[in-house]
Amino acid sequence: MKTVALHMIRKFHLEFFQKHLPDDLAIYFHELEDWNMPRFEEAIAHLVREGYRTASPRAFAAGGRGKRLFISFDDNYQSWHRALPVLERHGVTCTFYVNSGVFRDMASPSAIHDYRDRIAYRGSDRTLSRAELREISAAGHTIGCHTHTHPMLSRLDRRHWDAEILHSKTYLEGLIGKQVRDFSFPYGMRRHFSPALRDYCEAVGFKTIASGISGLQHAPSRDPLSLHRTEWKLALPLEENLAHMRIHAPFYGNMMGRSVIGSGQWLAVPMVW
Numbered sequence: 544m545k546t547v548a549l550h551m552i553r554k555f556h557l558e559f560f561q562k563h564l565p566d567d568l569a570i571y572f573h574e575l576e577d578w579n580m581p582r583f584e585e586a587i588a589h590l591v592r593e594g595y596r597t598a599s600p601r602a603f604a605a606g607g608r609g610k611r612l613f614i615s616f617d618d619n620y621q622s623w624h625r626a627l628p629v630l631e632r633h634g635v636t637c638t639f640y641v642n643s644g645v646f647r648d649m650a651s652p653s654a655i656h657d658y659r660d661r662i663a664y665r666g667s668d669r670t671l672s673r674a675e676l677r678e679i680s681a682a683g684h685t686i687g688c689h690t691h692t693h694p695m696l697s698r699l700d701r702r703h704w705d706a707e708i709l710h711s712k713t714y715l716e717g718l719i720g721k722q723v724r725d726f727s728f729p730y731g732m733r734r735h736f737s738p739a740l741r742d743y744c745e746a747v748g749f750k751t752i753a754s755g756i757s758g759l760q761h762a763p764s765r766d767p768l769s770l771h772r773t774e775w776k777l778a779l780p781l782e783e784n785l786a787h788m789r790i791h792a793p794f795y796g797n798m799m800g801r802s803v804i805g806s807g808q809w810l811a812v813p814m815v816w
Contacts, residue, residue, distance in 0.1 A: 564788055564789055565788070566609065567603065567610075568590070568610070568611070568788060569603065569612075569615075569753075569760065569771060569773065570613070570614060570615070570774070571615040571617060571773070571774055571775065572615075572616050572774070572777070573616065573618055573620070573662075573774075574618070574620045574622055574668050575622035575623065575777075576622065579777035579778070580622075582781075583626065583629065584632075584633075586775060586784065587614070587635055589781060595610040595611065595612035596609065596610065597611075597612050597636050597637070598611045598612065600615075600685060600725040600751040600753065601725070601750050604750075604767060604770055613770065613772070614635060615637060615639070615727065615753060615772060616638070616640065617640045617689055617755075618640075618642055618662055619645050619646070619670045619689075620670065621647070621669040621671050621672075624671060624676075624678065627679065630684070631682070636684050636685070638684065638685040638686075639679060639687065640687040640688065640689035640725070641676065641686060641687070641689055641715060642658065642692060643688070643690075643710075643715050643718075644658070644711070645670045646671055646673045647669055647670045647671065647672055648673055648674075649673065650670070654692075655670055658692060661694075662693055676718060676719065677718065686715055686721070687723060687724075687727055688708065688715060688723050688726045688727070688749070689711075689726075689727050689729065690707045690708055690728070691706065691711040692707065694707055694729065695729060695730055695735055696708075696736060697734065704740070704743055708726070708743070708747065709747050724749055724750040724751070725749060725751045725752075725753070726744050726751070726752050727753040727754075727755075728740070728752065728753075730755070731753075731756065731772075745768060749768075750768070751769075752768050752769055753770040754769065754771055757772075757773040757774065758773070759773075760789075760790075
């Protein structure tokens, strides 16, 4: 029933709430399996040909002229490292929001197994090693924080925030030798992140906070700390993803706190307001 409702909501917005592709475009990915790497390169190449130039989270949030593209990734996958030649080939830089507790050269197999269950991932990709993350950073990409173990933050008591957020930030800074100023919260919908958590993240030094609520690409943020991203689904053709980027659905996103194009994760997550 939820799947049918989601399909109808998406179809309605695709038909009646389409605008032009915005000059400021913020997209995000997760894993890059071997089968979808060509589609990833196709998407990047298309956006570069259309005149988009990539920006860091803080540069993107600050605004500017021309077509600007914010590309980001959530979670922790070894395929990010394998994608470095693709990114270099097209002259783009990305932001990698990393779960810091599951590097394959330091986490136990059971911890990684539990993590993959938590993010509902059933693919073949491994997590990064710490050396691979350093290489990603050294290649000029931004490293952001995505918590230590990917919990649903809205369900955690305040006493656990330091362990999941501040500890992750500090650990990543020690690993790459740079400050980590950008945060993406797990699951990405508004109901997964409270105003108190936002204030906490700002207090510990984050300068941007990224969500995963689609349909807000055309809506300028009233909060300079916030970045609204839309997921680019590599299982879908290029044109269908571009259509999702054109959807203008601030009412649905603001009122429901959900993604208008849907996400496999939120369908199984109970409502938390």
